Structure formats: structure tokens, C-alpha cells
Amino acid sequence: MKKIASLLLALALAFSFAGCSASPPQASSAASGPQASGSAGADASWDKVKSAGKLVLGLDKAFPPMGYVDPQTGELVGFDIDLAREACKRLGVELKLQPIDWDNKTAELNNGNVDCLWNGFSKTPERDKEFALSIPYMKNRQIILVKSGSAYKGLGDLAGKTVGVQADSSAETALNGSPDFKNSLKSVVKIDDYSKAVLEIQNGTIDAIAIDEIVARYYLTKNPGAYAILKDKDGGDASLATEDYVVAFRKADGSLKEKIEGALRDMAKDGTMAKISQKWFSSDVTTVGK
């Protein structure tokens, strides 16, 4: 009996710490924290990534089509992932995808657990202060998704209704930036992720969601006929805000940012970027160099 117990104990121990290779106080692969200084090219961020041989990309892997789990292959795929992979190839480093909890993205980046945030990351004035943002590579609109067949026409029709928005997203920021609209609503619901939100639209517990346009289009293709984009009076898509998608780096990582930007520009120039865009969006929606 005692022998069995000690054997089980040993197994449990081995199992618990299998693959725990790095010693617990792990040295991070890039700069250790945000610093106010960092003139262009003067910091060692690119050198660190180069010597580590990999760029660690932080993403929310529930954000289709920018970064998500392919329901057929189970692999992590997405437009941003393809862009990043190509950029890394050109720079001679490996791409390492690190799924994170999007709520904690700032800490993950600043602590050095990831080197960049590249996941449909919208540029906002607050984020500009907090991070070093790359050149924009795509435009994004915050639109409103509603149940198909609903009678809403224009933002005004949503007065007194419940609108959902992903917590800590730029959609939320955009919503907060339109106080008249926001105050006209019955309530604003913060949601974990969009897949749950679209289900709520179906169930009727939420009347509309403020959502990134490309994510909305993904859900529309998945479930044609279930949802519709709220149109405004002119017949165009009602939009809370228009933004740029950028890649975020630590404030001090100027040299890393520049290297990535260089790769993006090259990709735009020789048409690779347009090709990737075609694959995902059936047209070239990128804005680098335009």
C-alpha cells in the first residue's frame, strides 16, 4: 500500500512539472519594461528579438478573421497571422504565436511576455500614448450588427435598446466617444467575446452589438441571413467610428517597430500584402503605402 502511494506520488510530481524547462524567474526575450526614452534605432529591441530568433506575437485567438482557431483544422490562422508570418520570414526570425487573455494585453506586452500585439488592434489616442504603434495597415470601421429582419434604420432607432460591446475593445472606446448615442441606449452590455454576443442577438437578450467591421463580416459569412449590418439613413453602413489597424509595441521598442514596418512596406510594394488580403477579403483592403 505504501509502495503504491509513493509510486503514485512520484508520477504525480513528474506530471506536474513535465516540460518545465525554463527556470521560474524567466528572463524575457525583449525589453524589460516601458521607458520614456527610446529614440529611433537607439534601443536594443530589434537586436534582442534577432538574437532570440523569434518574434512573440500576442493575440486573442477568438477574433476571427484576424486570429482564430480554424474549425476544420484546429490551427491558429488569420489575416494578421499571415501578415506577421511573412514579415518574420523577411526579417529572418521565427513567428511564435502566444494566445493571451485580451483583457491583460497591456501587462503581457509591458512585462515582456510578448513582443507585439498584432490582432486587429485599432489605433486610438489613448493607445498611442501607451504603446508604440506601427504605421496603419488596414482601415476598420466600428459598425453595428443587428438581427436580420429587424426594423432598425440608423443609430437613432437604437434609442432605448441594449447594445453589446467587447470589454476593453476599441468598439467600447468608440461607443464611449459618442456620448449622445450612448446615453440614448437602454444599457450597454460588456461581453467576453463576440461569438457569445451574436448568440445573444439571436436570443434577443441584446438588440445590437458594436463590432469591428471585419469580424462582423466573418460572422455574416458563417451565418448568412442571420444578421444584418445596421444601415444609416443614406443606405450606407452606420458607423460609430473609423479607425486604423496597427501593430502595437512597447513604448521603448523603436528599432523593433521600424524593422516590422520596413517589412510591411516591402510586402506592400511587391504585392505580397495584396495577395494575402485577397485570400482573406477577396480584395485588397490594405492601406500601407497608399
Next chain:
Amino acid sequence: MNYSVLLSQMLEASLMSLRIFFSTLLFSLPLGLLVAAGRRSRLKFVSLPVRLYILLMRGTPLMLQLLFIFYGLKPLTGIQLDRVFAAQVAFFLNYAAYFAEIFRGGIEAIPRGQYEAAKVLGFTKRQTFFRIVLPQVCKMILPPMSNEFINLVKDTSLAQVIGVTELLRVTSDWVSSAVSMAPFAVAAVFYLAMNAVVTRCFTVAEKRLNYYR
């Protein structure tokens, strides 16, 4: 949706959840015993910090503790723990506090007469504790312990807030991509299966310890 890929990813993620489960139990059970002893100590400089620790661990959300240990140590001390290790540490510290209170309850429920009989027969304090008191405590604390073990299985899902690839998060991401709730049903089955095993183990343990009342 490719169910076989989903299932294999969920299986792999369950292994992570189980890893956290086992490592927590392995270390927080002994620590819990130690903490229980400290809590009962007559030396104020021992019992007061211990009581503070128990209050902190039980009084703040485990999620908060996870976030602090993974994200909060770096700015404060420069130490950055590996994701999974940070989860293991947070769970270990948290559950040890709960176990400590369960142990303490059991120990204090042992009648004084047991200690007196042992003393009169000449047993040392250590012999009394390990041979007389602890075996009786173990039988007594099986029901509250089973609660904690089952909670632990479910709590492992909290590790997702620090980006650990555990079962519930993997499920959730699939749900996002596939826009279907079906994977949640599968996840429920996984958790039920794990907890069915835990429950069974406790039932067996209770039966075996029922040789006396």
C-alpha cells in the same frame, strides 16, 4: 466544425487542467497541514501572520491572485514566472489556505480525551499527532475535502486569465470561430468525467475508512 480535431485539442487541454489539479494537491495538502499547525500555535508571531495569510487567500478572488502572481510580480520585483508555473503557484497558495482550515476543524474536533490517553500511555507529541490524531482527522475531513477537490477541478479554468491553454478557454475559442455552442456541451462532459472520478475516489475512501465509527 472538425470534431476530431476539436476533441483532440480539448483532450490535450484537459491534460493541462489535470496538471494544475495534481500539482496543486501535491503541494497544498502538506502546506495546508503546516499552516493549520501554525494557525493553532500559541506563539503570536506565528499565528498572526498565518491568520493574515489565510484571510488574504480566502478573502480575495483566486482570479485576482492569478493575475497578481503572473502580471504583478514583474513590476514590483522584476520576477516573471512562466505562465503554467505561475498558475501552479497561485493555486498552491490559495488552496493551502482552504485545506488548512479544513485540517484545523478536523484536528480541533478530536476529543481531548484522545490526547490525554496518548499522553498517559507515554506517546510523544509527534507520535500522538501522526498515529492517533491525524488518522482520525483524515476520516473526518473527507466530506469537506471532496468539496475542495471538486472545486479545484473546476477552478483550473481560471488559469485562462493568464493565458494558460486549459480546457475551457480552448472550448471558448472554438465556439468563437465555429459560432456554435456545441463545444461547450463537450467541455461539460469532460469536466463531469473528471469530477466523476474524483467523487468515486472519495466514495471508495469513505467506504474503506468506515471500518470504524
Next chain:
Amino acid sequence: MPILTAHGLYKSFDGAEVLKGVSVDVEKGEVLTVIGPSGSGKSTLLRCVAQLETVDRGEISVCGETLVRNGGQGSAVYSDRATCNRIALHVGLVFQNFNLFPHFSVLRNITEAPVRVLHRKREKAEASARELLEKMELSDKESAYPYQLSGGQQQRVSIARALAMNPDILFFDEPTSALDPELTGEILDVIRGLAAERMTMVVVTHEMAFARDVADRVVFLADGAIAEQGTPEQVFGNTHSERVKSFLSRFSDS
């Protein structure tokens, strides 16, 4: 030489004085019964000698070794731990509530201390235990667990457990008080048997007839002090103390 000497024992609990200068000696082979009203300090006296409590003042020695003596300022000074532990092995105590170990079988209850404390070999300890069980007429119960036994049987196991340690003096703290009246007889018989074997014993009891029959000497304790002590004839038949008289008169067959 007396097996036990206790002089001038004082003990207070939370300011209430329970023992007020009690002195008693017990010779080898002697059976002492201690009687008196509740709260008179009888149990406390036993517990102090058995080291379950510490005295505030006084001297105790067992088998010639000093457990505690009066120090400079008149407060008790105990001997070092090793001596105290050694002395404890001379003393056995049978509790009112048996205090058997519920997770051990009857046999293990008896053998555990000899094996773990006296470092006897398990087979030898078990053989001795079986002899004791036979004496207690419980041979068929060696694999049973305490919860399966009657009160009387449990108390007999408890006595066997104490005897297994070969004490020089055996204390009984109201051994029949927790038993149904029908069962007290079996315990009293056991004690009578031990007395016949010249086992040195101190029995605190409410059983007056027994206290008178089995004792070589009777001690009457009231309000923390000895009100009367002597042979059973002296205490039960010839006492001058009003206190003792009124107490004993409550028992129809005095």
C-alpha cells in the same frame, strides 16, 4: 518505600482553588479509594499525579523519583522533561470515558503503546495483549473495534491497555461512572481481581460499597482538602467528621 508520595498539593483553575494542600502516600501493593462530593478535587488529584495537569505548589514523587518539588518562592518546580517522561511510564490511568482509540482494533489499542513507546516487538506485545484480554474475558474481541463493544467491554479494554505498559501504580478516574448500572459490576470485579494480585491502585469512585470493600485505605476529599482518611472501618464506621457523616448517610448501606 511508598510508590507514590504527594505533599501539600495546591492547584487553582482560573482563580478557583481546587486542591488546598492535599497530601497522600501510597505504599506498594496498596489499594487506595478516594471518595467525596463532586467538585472536591478527586479527579484533579489524579490528573496532577498523572501529569495531565501541573500543580501550583507541592511535591510529588513516584517510585522514588521526584516529579515536582517546591522551589524558592514556594511555587512548584518540575523536573526536566526526560525525568518527567520516565516517571509517566510508572503511572497508568483509566479514564471515566475510556478514551480508546477508535481507529485501532482492540488488540492494537493494547499493543500500540508497548510497541511505539517501550519499543517491544510486535509479536511479543500481541502475545502479552492476548494474555491480558483473556484475563479480561475478551479474547474473542481482539479484532473488534471500540464502537462494536459495550461500555463495560470498552472499559475492560481500557484497563488492559493501561496494564500493558506495566505501570507500578494504576489510577482509575471514576471508572464506572459512564457505565450503565448493570455493567459496573464487571469493572469492579476486574479491579478486585487486580487488588488480589497486589497491584498498587488509586481508585476515585462513587461506588461506596466497592470503595469500602476493596480498599486498604480510604481517603475522603471535600473542598480540596482531605477531610478524613484511614481504613474503611475508620472512615465508614467511625468517623468524627460531620462532613463525612452527612455525605455517607446519603448512601443507604453505609
